[in-house]
Amino acid sequence: MDIERVDQIIEKHNSEASSLIQILLDIQSENRWLPKEALERISEKLQVPLTRIQQIATFYKAFSLVPKGRHGIHICMGTACHVRGAQRVLDTVEELTGIKPGETDLDLRFSLETVNCLGCCALGPVVEIDGEIHGNMSPAETAETLKKYE
């Protein structure tokens, strides 16, 4: 992400310090992570200390200070999904992508996270990829689904 685009986003929010989280969210959704250069630019433009930005960026799980993959996989490990075999789905994904929860692969294809409930327990085991819900997942079906994401 280049610094001009960061400036544009800051301009869009009228360079107001109270819009800090909105600005961070915009950069996060566009770039999938928050580069240090962007944070320094925001600090300078909004007159907010870098310590404050760092505190907010590390407080909320929505923000990432390291690059994330093009596709975000969220595997539900809640009670309902767990008893219906979420662990086996997770094992399959770990094996296919070679990453553990919280990690991103070297090609920046996938980032893997586990979540505790996606709120649709009747569909368990649930896997969410890029915001799309895949219900009643078996290990084999999971492997098929992952192939669709490049």
Next chain:
Amino acid sequence: MSKILLEIDGQQVEASPDMTVLQAAQKLGIKIPTLCHHEKLEPYGACRLCMVEVESRGSTKFVVSCVYPVENNLVVRTRSEKVDKIRKMILELLLAHAPDSRDLQSYAQEYGADKDRFEKESSFCIHCGLCVRYCAEVKKKNAIGFINRGTHREINFIQEIASKECWNCKECFPLCPTEALQAAYVLSGALASSLPIFEQVAEKNS
């Protein structure tokens, strides 16, 4: 409405409306133990050690005196069985994080706190925020801040600012009730100074 009368440990004291219970007690010369309090800084209420028992309009409650404003006819007890028990518990919990802290040890002796009561989880930092707040409020440099959340919360120097500002200041060092701050500073300094060396080595080898 200019002066407020309250009672602390049986003594009458006159206070101005912007004072806290802690300040009123200090005016009387009554000592309340504190860890996160500093007279140059805004009240923070992080350590909870200055907990006192207050009685107003017939009911008793336990409040943190460093952030509790004075009010008329307030009856404050700075030492009671329950207050001592709360402080002992707080000290024991903090000692699990920073067992070697001098400040904590001397308070522990006073309140009979057992430093081995809870399993050690030496993070050294007790999150009093003195260094962070001093840097932001007094020095206005913001070289150090908190990162992460909950049990993972810790202090962190911003390397670019710290390398310029901290060497000649270090005024936050004596404020720290534990050794966490110095450790964090030395660590971040070591990381920063070792980086250029790594780069030099990498350049030579390429």
